[in-house]
Amino acid sequence: MTPAFSLAGISKHYPDFSLRDVSLTLPEGQVMGLVGVNGAGKTTLMRLLTGLAAPDAGEVTVLGHRLPGEQVAAKADIGYASEDMRLYRGQSLRWHIELVRRIYPGWDESYAAELVQRFDLRPDQAVGGFSHGQRVKSLLLLCLARRPRLLLLDEPTTGLDPVARIEVLEALADVLRDERRSVLFSSHNTHDVEQLADTITFLHQGRLVASADKHAFLENWRRLVCQGPLPADLADWPDIASVRANGSLVEIKARAWRDDLPARLSARGLQVQRTDPMSLEDIFITAVRSGAVA
Template identity: 50%
Template sequence: MNTAKVIEMKGVRKAFRFFTLQDVSLALEPGQIMGLVGPNGAGKSTTIRLLMGLLTPDAGDIRLLGHAMPEHQAAAKADVGFVSDDMKLIPSATLAWHMKFIGSVYPGWDAAYAATLLKRFNLHTQQTAKHLSTGEQAKALLLLALARRPRLLVLDEPTSGLDPVARHELLAEFMDVLRDDDRAILFSSHNTVDVERICDSITFIDRGHVVASSDKEHFLERWRRVQVRLPETPTLPEIVACERDGALATLTVDGFSDDFLTRLGAPVQAVHRMTLDEIFVATVMHSREARPS
């Protein structure tokens, strides 16, 4: 297995008139699936466009499959499958035409694998793009990216615009397709439910800054909501938020442990695990308080 990093971004900065992507650093290993999570306008698509060589950074270093970007993007992108929510198929062309075209451009095209994906996604080669539903278009774009057998798959909001049922069906159908021992995936979304289902590591981005990055299970294990009766709010560093109802305090904790409970020094009423969505909101709000815009 290739153990070199497939994505390396160090100190990347890109300034626009009303928005700046600031000091973004990311690293993705082979076989890893990373979720890039942030609100709309947080900088997810800008980060991906920089990674794909569609924008040039003002500062910092970007390497894609070991190639410096954007200088050597042709060599790098030959082994990258890219699907974005703003990508469109040619309306009057059939899926067969799109498959033949991609196969003529990329030597790694695997026709047998494409046929397997057609069946798995319940698509038909003679369908024209204009007659595909939004979900079917998303599946077709994913097929065209996957059948090239890329080492890296970059998905920028691939479920954007789908209704909840279509999104659930799409994710259910391609989750097992995505997992490959040597393929890495960067999955951008503002939907934490999608990310939690697919990804094994997560990076939170907000207002152009990476505010947290960790293994998914590490996020889920270290965050808790703790209810405790205290006359005053404690000042332990793990406490990122506190809501009070008289003497009852509900603490949002980043770094929950037995040692934390010992230092808290008060009878605990209840401890609740947090969802990834709750963790995301708490992380972003705490970051904004520490770094006001």
């Protein structure tokens, strides 16, 4: 099966930022959440996948097409929406719909009409009068109604009020039911990623920190609260990402949970008082701070 995209040894350098040695693959029909703080390199990676930027090193393949050389063929099946994309303020949403419909033969008229209703949009109003949330939903409508095989969404829920955010997430959840459609969406909101993604990828300062199945992250990472003296070499254990002592209590965050970990800690004088799962946000922060790879 041809992957939705494949990045092999990708590097891209700008005067004030570099994306370095990134290798990543998204299987067809999968949803990948790309998590990182602002400036981590998420938008640069998206631009490489759309052919808007060419790598300085490495290979980019999207839907079986090598980029940037074959980007015209690839773009026919790519849907891309970014928070900084702009619509023509003096034109109506209906005008934009007609423009995109003429360009893309796969345009789904009935689905577009459904999204107009779901997003509570006014097709005949000039988009210059739309709120931020309405503009974001309009961009998503123009992207989703094309029924692209690969959907690239760069921070799709940024700046949305709670109601608009839920509407967008529900529409995306519907799109994800199509097993042939692949999605990469970036966000610094780990809650959105955890809700929708099959695979989670952490990006920080232009480097790939970790990438794995969502359930593997949630299963493998644990927070342990222990009591006893802190062994000097505990931070060097390969399955432990961070250690913090507070008096007689020691907090341990493990990146590779094994059932024998409490017994091994007990043998070093630490008694485990409690073991808790970790949220995706806590996992991301701990992985970035420790340089842990999961």
